[in-house]
Amino acid sequence: MRMPGAGTWLLLAVLAAYLLTLLPLPGPLVHAKPFWLGLLVIWLALEQPSRGVLGLAFLIGLGADLLIGTWFGEHAFRLVVIAFIVRRFRARLRFFPLWQQTAAVAALLVNDRIVIAMLRSFAGEVGIGLAYWLPAVTGTLLWPLLLVLADDLRRRVRGRA
Amino acid sequence: MAIAGDKNTLFASGQADTLRLIVYLTAAVALMVTDHHSHYLDRARAALGGLATPLYRVAQAPVEASRWLWAAASERVELRRENDALRSELLLARARLNAARIETEQNLRLRELLETGRRYRLSGRMVEVFQVDLDPSRQRVLLDGGTAAGVRVGQPVIDAWGLVGQVISTSGSTASIMLLTDPDHAVPVRNARTGQRAVAYGTGRDDRIVLPTLPMNSDLQVGDELLTSGLGGRFPAGFPVAVVREVGVDENGIFARVVAEPLARLRLSSELLLLEEVAVQESEERWPREGHGPPRLVPATAATGEQP
Known part of the structure; x- marks a missing residue:
């Protein structure tokens, strides 16, 4: 066992997503920051045949809540919802052509924005402008690129092993 | 399963x-x-x-790297110009500080005459802010320093321009600040021009706070400066908070609708000042507590035991 196992790669991917989430963006770009963790969970739920994806999404979400300082459970809720929907339609999503898959991801990310708005409205904070939907747009635009990148990385890793 | x-x-x-x-x-x-x-x-x-x-x-490494790169790449001329600007600014600040010192002395003397108020001195400490993005919809900032560095919950935080907020939670090595623009935040303020008092609430937006409790006929003008009033005891008096930007009447016609813009550069500061009140150890403790008359001689051990 010289090569790091799947668990190590997963851990690295989660850490990378956390870092990207925390990475400060200049000026108005802050509002366009994509939901990196959501994209990661979509990818995991698509790729991993195992059934622990929901639990994994929950744990990743709790970690994010700790890092970002949101209420414990907020990110966990969002990510579990995403993971569940992807798993429900996994068989179809996996064999969609890229543009259809991207459209599905767009729907998931928009749904995620609605979920946060719902969670926040319980606490009495509401303020939804046009900028509110920007993360879903940037996330959708990034999805095809990330998918190609992830596939490429995996091929290289396998090629070495 | x-x-x-x-x-x-x-x-x-x-x-x-x-x-x-x-x-x-x-x-x-x-x-x-x-x-x-x-x-x-x-x-x-x-x-x-x-x-x-x-x-x-x-996560904040890229920011630091870009700052370093900027410093390394910027022209000598530009650095010199910046240096000159900073030097003149420092000179001005020193002059103002001297003027302030004289006033502080006068103030202390007056307070001694009046024998009112708490005896404390303000002291500040620079703390670094983590340059990381938290949820932009929440008015929070993360400090690089926690209970280990002596940061306590409730400490007011300022920058060079005005009040920033207060510490709301601490861990061993980090502390989280609630900005004064958070909807849950309220700060007692005073109009510098008229002396009228009010409470300023955050709105959740970076550039505005509101004063919802002022009667309609209040004397407030656009451009008035709001200072901390010191009521409530959490924030020391006299720190600039915001400038009034809009004055209107709410829909009931009873209260004024006043919107003000915070003076502190809330999201741009990389270093902030934590305020702490240091009690001034003065002869106050030895003053006879019960009754009047000449101070009695107290045994040394009892006197030290009395002091906190």
């Missing part, structure tokens, strides 16, 4: 997934409600906060 997984039938797996979904979502909601309404989870947050610190450091 392993058995259900082995069967691998289409409908059974779907049902098991739904069940899991319900369990996880219920857990998440329970956690959120607990976190929102009680303080049980604050301890967990404080204990685990140390784990997050290295991630913060890595």
Whole structure:
């Protein structure tokens, strides 16, 4: 066992997503920051045949809540919802052509924005402008690129092993 | 659950997934409600906060690198110009400080004459801010320094331009500040021109706070400066808070609708000043507490025991 196992790669991917989430963006770009963790969970739920994806999404979400300082459970809720929907339609999503898959991801990310708005409205904070939907747009635009990148990385890793 | 997984039938797996979904979502909601309404989870947050610190450091590395690059790449001429500007600014600041010192002395003397107010001196400490993005919809900032560095919950935070907010939670190595623009934040203020008092609430937006409790006929003008009034005891008096930008009447016609813009550069400061009140140890303790008359001689041990 010289090569790091799947668990190590997963851990690295989660850490990378956390870092990207925390990475400060200049000026108005802050509002366009994509939901990196959501994209990661979509990818995991698509790729991993195992059934622990929901639990994994929950744990990743709790970690994010700790890092970002949101209420414990907020990110966990969002990510579990995403993971569940992807798993429900996994068989179809996996064999969609890229543009259809991207459209599905767009729907998931928009749904995620609605979920946060719902969670926040319980606490009495509401303020939804046009900028509110920007993360879903940037996330959708990034999805095809990330998918190609992830596939490429995996091929290289396998090629070495 | 392993058995259900082995069967691998289409409908059974779907049902098991739904069940899991319900369990996880219920857990998440329970956690959120607990976190929102009680303080049980604050301890967990404080204990685990140390784990997050290295991630913060890595995440802000690009900002530091870009600053370093900028300094390395910028022209000598430009640096010199900046240096000159800073020097003249320093000179001005020194002059103002001297003027302030004279006033402080006068102030102290007057307060001694009046014998009122708490005897304390303000002291400040520079703290670094983590240059990481938290949720932009929340008015929070993260400090690089926690209980280990002596940061306490409730300490007011300022920058060079005005009041920033207060410390709301601490862990071993980080502390979180609620900005004065947070909807949950309120600060007692005073109009510098008229002396009228009010309470300023955050709105959740970076560039505005509101004063909802002023009667309609209040003497307020656009451009008035608001200072901390010192009422309530949390914020020391006299720090600039905001400038009035809009004055109107609310829909009931009873209260004025006043919008002000915070003076502090809330999101841009990389260093902030934590204020602490240091009690001035003066002869006050030895003053006879009960009755009047000449001060009695107290044994040395009793006198030291009395002092905190």
